[in-house]
Amino acid sequence: MTEVGWSIVEVASQLLERDERETVLGDLAEAGESAWRGLHDVLGLVIRRQAILWKNWRPWLAAFGVSLPGSFFLMGFSLSVSLTFRQIITTKIFEGAGPGFLLLICHAFLLVGWSWSSGFVVGSVARRTLWVSIASCCFPCLFCLARFRVESLSRFCLLLFVLPAIWGVRQGLRITRIKLSLAVVLAVAITVLTIPTWSGRGQPWWSPPALMNWILGWPAWYLLATARRPGRETERS
Amino acid sequence: MLGEFEYLLITAAAGLGDNAYGAAIREEIEATTGRRCSLGALYTTIDRLETKGLLKTWMGDATPQRGGRAKRMVRVTPKGVRAAKDFYDAVTRVSRGASWVANRTGSTS
Numbered sequence: 218m219t220e221v222g223w224s225i226v227e228v229a230s231q232l233l234e235r236d237e238r239e240t241v242l243g244d245l246a247e248a249g250e251s252a253w254r255g256l257h258d259v260l261g262l263v264i265r266r267q268a269i270l271w272k273n274w275r276p277w278l279a280a281f282g283v284s285l286p287g288s289f290f291l292m293g294f295s296l297s298v299s300l301t302f303r304q305i306i307t308t309k310i311f312e313g314a315g316p317g318f319l320l321l322i323c324h325a326f327l328l329v330g331w332s333w334s335s336g337f338v339v340g341s342v343a344r345r346t347l348w349v350s351i352a353s354c355c356f357p358c359l360f361c362l363a364r365f366r367v368e369s370l371s372r373f374c375l376l377l378f379v380l381p382a383i384w385g386v387r388q389g390l391r392i393t394r395i396k397l398s399l400a401v402v403l404a405v406a407i408t409v410l411t412i413p414t415w416s417g418r419g420q421p422w423w424s425p426p427a428l429m430n431w432i433l434g435w436p437a438w439y440l441l442a443t444a445r446r447p448g449r450e451t452e453r454s
Numbered sequence: 455m456l457g458e459f460e461y462l463l464i465t466a467a468a469g470l471g472d473n474a475y476g477a478a479i480r481e482e483i484e485a486t487t488g489r490r491c492s493l494g495a496l497y498t499t500i501d502r503l504e505t506k507g508l509l510k511t512w513m514g515d516a517t518p519q520r521g522g523r524a525k526r527m528v529r530v531t532p533k534g535v536r537a538a539k540d541f542y543d544a545v546t547r548v549s550r551g552a553s554w555v556a557n558r559t560g561s562t563s
Binding site: 248 | 476477480481492493494495497498513516517519520521523524525526
């Protein structure tokens with residue numbers, strides 16, 4: 218029982234950072250605490266650490282400003298891309314029918330750009346509360362997957378955004394800020410691609426669905442605002 | 455102004471000197487106050503005090519009695535000493551004349 222208890226303590230301590238985990242487990246071993254009190258102490262510290270993190274605006278932004286609404290919008294857009302693709306392969310686009318190959322390319326680039334930039338913001342802004350951001354993304358996904366009723370499409374068409382988003386998260390965790398030149402290209406490309414996508418469907422840019430897609434573009438502009446500027450890096454170094 | 459637990463922690467760390475680290479400070483606080491001190495309260499307070507510049511911490515050596523795990527050593531900075539002294543002076547001043555103070559001013563016993 219004691220060994221099992223200490224195994225649970227060891228697992229719970231994985232939620233702490235490496236140095237702190239070493240210190241806490243060492244303190245518990247030195248004090249000869251019971252596994253139960255050890256678990257109580259470790260979980261208490263984990264909860265306090267998380268509570269401190271949530272005093273900042275960043276985890277809230279990442280989880281509830283980007284991840285939760287973004288996953289809903291990106292699922293909708295993934296579905297849109299899938300439907301466009303299906304329409305193209307079932308109609309003869311080269312004879313003038315269907316939405317057009319160019320529109321599909323625009324959609325695909327936008328999907329990748331939005332997903333990557335949203336993932337990057339989530340990864341870079343709140344890396345220590347990433348698990349909450351991931352949960353905020355997973356809940357809408359599971360909700361929509363369970364209610365998906367388009368027979369001609371696989372339900373996994375909703376999740377086209379996941380891979381570029383994971384790629385963005387990984388990059389965000391690694392480098393925190395992107396280069397200014399890359400940020401400019403990304404923000405401008407996403408914005409420019411957004412205009413023909415929606416005007417091409419006969420909807421003005423201020424219509425609600427179009428506005429949702431403008432909202433998805435803000436992570437790219439956030440990345441531009443926080444990009445690494447060569448002059449400032451030189452000043453710091 | 456320090457909080458009560460912050461004062462206890464700084465005072466315990468100062469008393470332990472070069473042997474001040476998490477487990478030792480915790481043991482000292484528990485022995486002195488007779489109250490349980492959780493590791494969560496201890497380490498979040500240590501972090502807060504370090505951010506304020508009242509403590510300095512670093513990772514120390516690992517020992518066999520700790521299962522080969524490192525200690526987080528603690529040292530009170532001069533600013534921490536001043537803050538603890540200010541707290542002690544304030545508590546001493548405000549306690550003058552209190553009924554539970556043994557040799558209070560004006561006491562007839």
